[in-house]
Amino acid sequence: MAENLANFPSLGSPGTSLSGPDSHLSLGELDPDFVHDADRARFNCPVCKRTLRDSRQTQCGHRLCNRCVDVWLDGALAKRCPVGEADCDDVTKTNVFPDRSIQREMKSVLVFCKNKDEGCQFQIKLKDFKNHLDDCEYEPVNCEHSGRGCKEKLVRKKLKDHVGKCPFRPVRCSLCKEEVCHNDMQKHENELCPEQTVKCPFGCPIASLKRKDIQSHRDVCSVHPVDCKYKPMGCTFAAKRELVEKHEKEDLAQHLELITRHVTDLELKSMDTQAQIRNISQERDLTQQSLQSLPPRNADVQGAVHQMETQIRDFRLKLVSMMEKVIIVERKVPDLVDRARVDTVDQTVVALQQRIAQLEQQREREQQQPTQSGSGSSTVGGSSRVARYGTVDNMAETLSTQLTAHDRQLGVHDVRMAEMDLRFQLLETASYDGTLVWKIRDYERRKRDAVNGRTLSLYSQPFYTGRFGYKMCARVYLNGDGMGKTTHMSLFFVIMRGEYDALLNWPFRQKVTLTLLDQSAEKRHLTDHFQPDPNSSSFQRPTSEMNVASGCPLFVSHAVVDNPSNGYLRDDTIFIRIVVDLNPNPQNF
Structure with a gap:
């Protein structure tokens, strides 16, 4: 038995x-x-x-x-x-x-x-x-605040007394009116409350600064160090705002040299890209020649031929990608300052600076000469060299205006080059296999911004189901949205307007899988997926830049993500993966 x-x-x-x-x-x-x-x-x-x-x-x-x-x-x-x-x-x-x-x-x-x-x-x-x-009054029950973290288990008749003293009971902040746990109130007031009065983190004398205004105060703080606006070009100068403005005006020659180097680097990148395109074209020609030299297909060589055809398709995709980069470079570089124009502007600026110095010295000498009484005129305006401008002051003002115009033109070039760098970054990180791995750095700061209402959501870089497929991106609410607000991280999938939408099948029907990646050795990834509703406007052909997002408001709770014993948050960074099922093939046009 x-x-x-x-x-x-x-x-x-x-x-x-x-x-x-x-x-x-x-x-x-x-x-x-x-x-x-x-x-x-x-x-x-x-x-x-x-x-x-x-x-x-x-x-x-x-x-x-x-x-x-x-x-x-x-x-x-x-x-x-x-x-x-x-x-x-x-x-x-x-x-x-x-x-x-x-x-x-x-x-x-x-x-x-x-x-x-x-x-x-x-x-x-x-x-x-x-x-x-x-x-039963003697039945062991969990505290009603167990969802907030209370682990107490006690008989039902003692529950009421415990709830009134539970350290996890919700209380409302007197300043921002936000509801937090009682045992977290001190931390909330010291570190999180947006209405709490704090000192300037940069050390300026302002004493009545609220925590929620720190970010906007940064832009006007008198002691906050700022970077030179030519930092994208390689300038490393950083100091107080007035010192940076002086530096930008006085070091124009250095900045022009940095711009020249940057444009040269772009030209070199363009040349490297063209060389890669030539190499790929040669490999494609060799592959085609190899295919032509093959005997008639039989059961033994069909697999090898199919593999070579696949390689040809891959080469063509790489060729198209390289051509896109070359076209973008060729479109952008002519609009930027080329080397000849930089040299000309550099020489003009140096000549203007020397001329201003000479005029300043001339004016000082003329002002030191005594004014001739009774003549009804002064020697200050009598020089024929300033007749064109009327006075030395007018000449200096005119030249200063010209310098300002040159400075403004350099600023425009700076913006254009920054835009070009952004385009290159997007091209280099774009995915064309329906898979996006999104790395979100500075998680704590970004989540704090979401809690305080400054930045509610973040968008990922675009990704595609193929070189000519659907264009998509991800959108995350670190403090939750809808049903998940304040308790969960909400993750959504967004269809964007693409260049080849007219050739694709609509509505979008591919299965979408959302995953929060575990960075520890256990790899306990958290995954959710959904099948698009063909009747939803979120999956129709976009008529604006992007459709309404669709996904999981309750994707993962804050308690799971923020728990240090789990592996989802490491080094203040999380990874999110979006996978779009490519069957049926979205490019069947």
């Missing part, structure tokens, strides 16, 4: 119901304590030694739990009844039947509450056993 019961403990594991579909009693893991010993013996299963569950009667009149029949037989066709009396019969799966009578009797049998040892004195009918536990 010990061998037959080897697998039985699993039947009484927590959360397992032993009641079958025909039973009116659902005792689960509970084994009630009968008031009368006679009832305990009468309703006891001889196999599991527990209260009968979904009872079955044998031909010899004994009763077993429905699942205990299988445990007892243990694969055998028939065994002697486990009671072992002289008149017992063999038990098979076909000669036992449901005992409705005993099930009805059990409903009215009196049992003790399972919390009798804790103080509950109730005696209830077995049919009301579970309903009583839902109201």
